[in-house]
Amino acid sequence: MGDLLLQVVQGLSLGAVYAALALALVLVHRFNGIVNFAQGELAMLSTYVAWQLLEAGLPFWAALPITLAVSVSAGALVERVVIRRVEGGGELACVAVTVGLMVLVNAAAGLVWSFAVRSFPNPFPAVLSFGSAQSGFSALGVLGVVAVMMLTLHLFFRHTGAGLIMRAVVADPVAARLSGIRVGRVLSLGWGVAAGVGAVAGILVAPLLFLEPNMMGGVLVYAFAAAVLGGFHDPVTTVAAGLAIGVAETLAGTYVKFVGADLKVAVPLLVIVAVLSLRRGRAVVRGTG
Amino acid sequence: MSGVEVAGRTGHRRLAVGQVAGDRRRAWPWPRVTLAALAAAACLVPFLLEPYRVFQLTMVLVHGIALLGLNLLVGHGGRVSLGHGAFLAVGAYGSAIMTTSLGVPYPLTLPVCALLTFGAGLALGRPALRLSGPYLAVVTFAVAVVVPLVIKRFGTVTGGSMGLSTPVPAAPSWTGLADDQWLYLLVLAVAVAAFAVARNLVESRAGRALAAGRENPAAAEVLGVRLDSHRTLAFGWSAMYAGVAGTLYAWVVGFVSPDSFTVTLSIVLLAAVVVGGPGSLLGPLLGGVFITFVPAVAQRAGDAVPGIVSGVLIVVVVCFVPTGLAGLLRMAAGAVTRGTGRG
Amino acid sequence: MTLEIGGLTVRFGGVTALTEVDLTVRPGELVGLIGPNGAGKTTLFDCLTRRVEPAAGRMRFEGAGLEGTAPHEVAGRGIARTFQQLGLFSGLSVRENVMVGAHRHGRSGFGAAAIRPGRVRREERAIRRIADEALDRVGLLPLADHPAVHLPHGTLKRVEIARALAVRPRLLLLDEPISGLGHDEIADFARLVRDMHLTSDIMIIVVEHHMEFVMNLCERIVCLDSGRKIADGASGRVRRDPRVIDAYLGVVPWASPAGRP
Amino acid sequence: MGEPGGPAVTGPAGDGPSRRPPAGGAPVPRPPFLRVRNLRTGYGPARVLQGVDLEVEEGEMVAVLGQNGAGKTTLLRALSGLVRGRGSVGLRGTELLGRAPEEIARRGVGHVPEGRGVFAPLTVEENLRVGAHLRPGSELAEDMRHVLTCFPVLRAHLSQPAGSLSGGERQMLAIGRALMARPRLLLLDEPSRGLAPLATRRLFDVLRAISTHERVAMILVEQKTQLAAEFAARSLVMESGRLVTPGMAGPPGDPSTQGTRPWHGSPPGPGTWQGSGPPSTPDVWQGPGNPSTPDVWQGSGEVWQGPPSGGRSAPGRPRPWGRSHG
């Protein structure tokens, strides 16, 4: 029983990290209507910034806000310089440009920081007793941070006019401009905030997975799964899905013998496919466009 | 009478050639001459260049074939697939297993693998194409992630992560060619056929219907286009192209392993379609050049540079030349023609 | 060989867009369909082209029910339409757009197209001929290779009409075909429609808010209001129908010929 | 830059500045509300506008007419910043050119574009709320009520996604959304397109009321020339990339003028719209000074006569349509 609990706790802490990155994906999708394949790499970049600050001798809680500020502005900058140009250029352009960014950022990080594995300090107390199972990974701390982000976003989407503005921007950027919406700011803000959330995800994940330029590659797959389950829309469902995937993945390795460890990654992906094929509700848009 | 005159009369100002995708206006007045010259050059190349260059060009063609297929789906069908590396893997492994374990002569593996991947494409295409936009990208991405794992999982057949070595086809002695030259000519023949078929498809009723479904599904349907079957078939054909490319890849490289077909490959393929020019016929070839030469050339500048160069190139092309290198070429051709006072 | 619609009812959630609409159109008839905004005209077209599933009622075209027809089979039955908002394929050239319209005149699929035997080539030529004829009819042949984007609105509308003509329909549904057209073009278009109407047995239903156009062109006019048919008859009668005036026209267009030369 | 590029046009409301005393009593005459000087723009190599000059006063409604593809839409797009132009566009003295569309919108320019950009997935009510997002929240309810009285049709569809509206409803929503922002200058691209006659009339009534009571300046592109002529204070014609006053080249309705075929070829008479029937709203349908020329649309006969020839098509230019079907 204790083993099961231990596994669940491990699964939750990993799942929380997936959820955090998934939240960033959801944000970009809601603000800009695109799926950002570079999200993981941007998060990785932010984590390196934090690492660099820590190396320079800053205390963790001082490095964190600086990192966030840098990430948010970097995200906004990327949007302004790159994404802006493909806005409305179709899905292929959007996918391609974020894929290009992914390749670029990964290589650049490798150039600057090399591909050596580095350890990253854990902001939370290392050991927590959790029932009969004891676990580090500060599972609770990670969960707490993710929960706070989720609630903030939830309230933001639900109870501010910003949600409406964002939907308008995604629906038709040109018409939104003509309504006086500063579309550029909304889009930049989306990328900025998403980069910030991604940075938090990176900082949470780095103590667990260790820091290296390819750190987020694996996480991204699971984050996609979580975001898809959340319909790229709702923060609460997304986080729930992320946690569920984390736990399911951990348990599947043990309890589903056929799956085994090799094909474990296939589990969330099968879930994506299943969910997507079940949910095929079409938007009620008439006309021909 | 010239179009310009009409344009003037009806108040139309004409777009410059190459500015939008799908522009079929002729920009180059000497297509036949150019084509003949190109064909001659392509056939002469193996006898003029060093074997390594021949090999590189062979790889360009192999990638070009895969991209032709992906372009059929992405450029013409308007559906984003991040999973075509998986079909490449199926083709390559199919050929490798057939030649090594079953002793099938290598030329036979080509049609068999083509059929195999066509079937796989249809099977995957049916459910996948119901998904819209980014979801399809995510699902195909998932496929690309899973396939190498599946290959490893069935190690008894596939050689697991160690991969499989396959014999490189030797030139028949009557030809008097070196193996490299033979392979090049073989791949060239397949590529030409693939190109011709792709052109035929695109300029056929089915190809137009596919593009129509991309641009405006509702209108296409009203005009009698069966969207589902067209899209599924397009997926099948594009998978088949990838499978053929995979088979040729196994011949040329002589070794297959799961590490050759990671997600990165799928991503690079998609990027190459975009860089080459989605929806054009020349694009895939330019994309093949991009895949093959950018890493090789950019390495000279430094270790991590290839990644940076490819990334920057993708971003720049998408942002500034949405019609890709092929569009750029068309615009240049248009400029040349105008410069020489024709057209 | 007629189009018969009986008791057609369409609901969207709680909204009833069409209520028990009956309509019969005979070959060679040119019917104007009018009605206030939101009356259900486009919805009626959507039903006929199987884009909307009616809640009740039947639709028969040339003796066979339309209900079981899949959306992509509608063109094959000889029905073509244009869209109220432009529905062009903007990534294709003007000619290709129209060639997609002639889609139903071919049979070859991917397999045949790939190897392109003589049969396919002949078919392609036939389709191209049909398309070029249609383009010629609307005077767009010189622009055939231009991409169907960034052309003036009126030109694009003509492309769409050419595309519908390329279907060679027996029932042509035109949804506001002249909106956004200049006056000349309206006249030219009217001539085109009239010509088609006079020279063939094609049934045409035109939705338009341009009263002169409709009244002059169509002998028969049907008026919908809030999903119900409120008038159906000769144009002269319908335009004096008080219900039509009330709901739609506001005033009677040239009700009295007295002041005319 | 000089103005040889085109005739400087001063409309009937050109003396507008005198209506209000200049602020601070300075002797400098107030600049017109909107002043466009030598506006040039195009797409890539294609030059569309080649030096447009235009002045519009507050509360004035100016109609822009012109041939298909003449660049009317482009003019509006340039004014609202959707395409980049050169020259100058001054709104109450501030230069608009070079500003982003959203900034221009925030300066009180509303644009109802040709493509009817409604936010398809949003409901009608949400669309309207987006339109009013710059306005104080306290006035939202009132503005909403106002717009819904202008377009009562929308009331029944408030919670319906805008994408599922009928064409005309969408059109009204687009205009309604622009009104929600209480613009000072309203750019309307064929507002009557797709509207039923009654709705068209109501729309123009509304526009007139807004322009006179709230002193909103309007530039409207119309194909229905006579309608425009009746409501607008002035009508201008877009011709080879410039705006010309039809009166200068020849009086409206005079078919003798060459080269402006859509305008002059159109039946300027309101008789087509308004018979001698119920003279309920003669002011609406009959612009002052517009002689009725009801010969164009013969309501009685079934023969399509078409507009009088000569003015419509310049000699030697084949008409694109219906040539073989005389």
Place this chain on the structure above:
Amino acid sequence: RLTEEDDVLPAGACAGQQVTGISGDAIRVGGIYPLSGPASAYGLIASGARAYFGHVNEEGGVDGRKIEFVVRDDGYQPARAVEEARRLVELEEVFAIFQTVGTPSTAAVRDYADRRRVPQVFAATGASRWGTDWEHPWTIGYQPSYVAEARVYAQYLKETVPTATVAVLYQNDDFGRDLRDGFADAVRGSGVRIVAEQSYEVTDPGVQGQMANLAASGAEVLLSVTTPKFGAQALAVDAAVTSWNPLHIINSVAVAPAVMAGVDTGKVREIISAVYQKDAADPEWADDPAVAAYRASLRRYAPEADPAAQQAMFGWTAAQAFVQALKRMECPTREGLREAVRRLDEVSVDTLMPGITLSTGPGDGFPIESMMLARFAEGRWASFGEVVDTRAVFGPVRTAGSAG
């Protein structure tokens, strides 16, 4: 036909042998490394090797020949490795391919090297197949095979904890399987038992789940067959889970200074690994002239590389071994090199642990087969015990896939 363009010696004892890429004053050597992509951490090997070749050239080269080292990137993709190998051989006309990294790339290049008869020397992979594959004489490995390493651990356990229960965490590829299987073979018949196994994929984000599962077994020993990132994760989990405190054996591939620095090793019972080369980060070798030379050269020729990194040291040491082999060539030809690397006789290299030498011979294709155990304590690895010569203890390695 293939060698028609290659230069061959016309006469003498070595007549007919290939001399492409070697001249009186220079040798061109090519290397293929994953400088980009997922395994790019191994790119550091190239830096180490480059530094050593620079060092050698400075001292006059090998028998008067300067070494030109051409490095190409394969991104850890076998197909690109083949492409780059062809480039090196056909375009750059190198004398030999010194090092390919990783089993897949090495396997992909092997057939080509065989066809072209180009030596593919000291491939950086511990797969046991290189040493037992007599069909491809042109390819040879370098480091102790994974099987050998597994034997060292097995031997240690058999001696110290004869009834140990072992949990194995391994990477699901040839590397992980080779080591795991070697270990299972070596403990067969003894009291040491494997009670739990978990594998992970290189693409997995982390091994937390696997570790939780292994913890459930309560095994006394954890054998972590991992690469640095995952090894570090496993250590971190071990440190954090207080309810399970196994003896933590971490294979040599996973050991990296940055990794060890970040782990709260005080919470892990005991960390053991096997070593065969000197650790530049270890104060024990601070005054060692060999290590000092390494540091100095690295700073000079590959300033971007961290001297403490194992990989750099690995490259340096392997390059040194390569130079030794070059010196031992009887004919200055490709064939001569092939013979030389297959006839190493207790060749010593100064950055290997004292007592460890390179030997090959007929029936022995493994240059290094001895290792030492080391324990991690107080921030450094301290070797202990004797050098274990696995060939002497267990006999020659036999792998299922090999022909010999």
